[in-house]
Amino acid sequence: MNPQRGQEGGSAFVYPITVGPDAIDELDHVNNAVYLTWVQQAITAYWVAHAPAEEVAKIAWIALRHDIRYRSEAFLGDQLEAKVLLRGFRGSRSQFEIQFSRGSVSVAEVDTTLCCIDRETRQLHRITHELARHFAIVA
Template sequence: MSAKPFSFPIKVIPSDIDFMGHVNNARYLNWVQDTVLAHWQKLAPAEEVASKAWVALKHEITYRKPAFLDDEVIAETVLEKIAGARSFYNTVIRRGEDVLAEVKSMWCCIDAESLRPARISRDVAETFFGLPRKQEPFADE
């Protein structure tokens, strides 16, 4: 069961462009990170945002079309599942109707002080999934 999609607007700037005249492949991963973190910061309570951090564990990216300077791009991400300290996201990066890239990623929530993995509380998970308390938005792994 996934949460509602979260959209994050992106403006392609000159430093995004590589020697071939389009957005460098690595920049797409920065956009995914920016989007996932913005999603967390928007929905999580302030005390959770202050006490937790995120590190990427895995990205699987499929590039479909290039992006170019001054393109207006949208990254839309969906939190698919929470399993312990891990969160699984699907992100689609678009320019209008064109899909530029699709990214499956796994993130680990860490305690900002100890830098150790930190589970997402049930209350915080429910904020993201918008589920009644009886339903389980995350797996016990």
């Protein structure tokens, strides 16, 4: 997979996905739970692509909440894009929107709230403007 930055003001990140056989359920489409795995993979790729290695080694992100809206089915072999947008942050929490699409077809949209923690201590880590600048949300 070859993630890349999006074109919307530098704040979007595109994570490509090829639907493999392990994503398919008994109804021959992508299983709902697989979208959460893709959310985690896309946000992790976004973080790794934007943050310095020392920040990636120090900080982890854990899920607090996911809200998924399914728009269309996805099938084996489909080429999807997960567009990741950081919507904002406060304290140790951040809000992301992930838009899954197949070409111009919207497949699913996920609103996700993550919490930033220190990898070593497992304590909450406040998202500072210095940290947020890696996501190009702060000028």
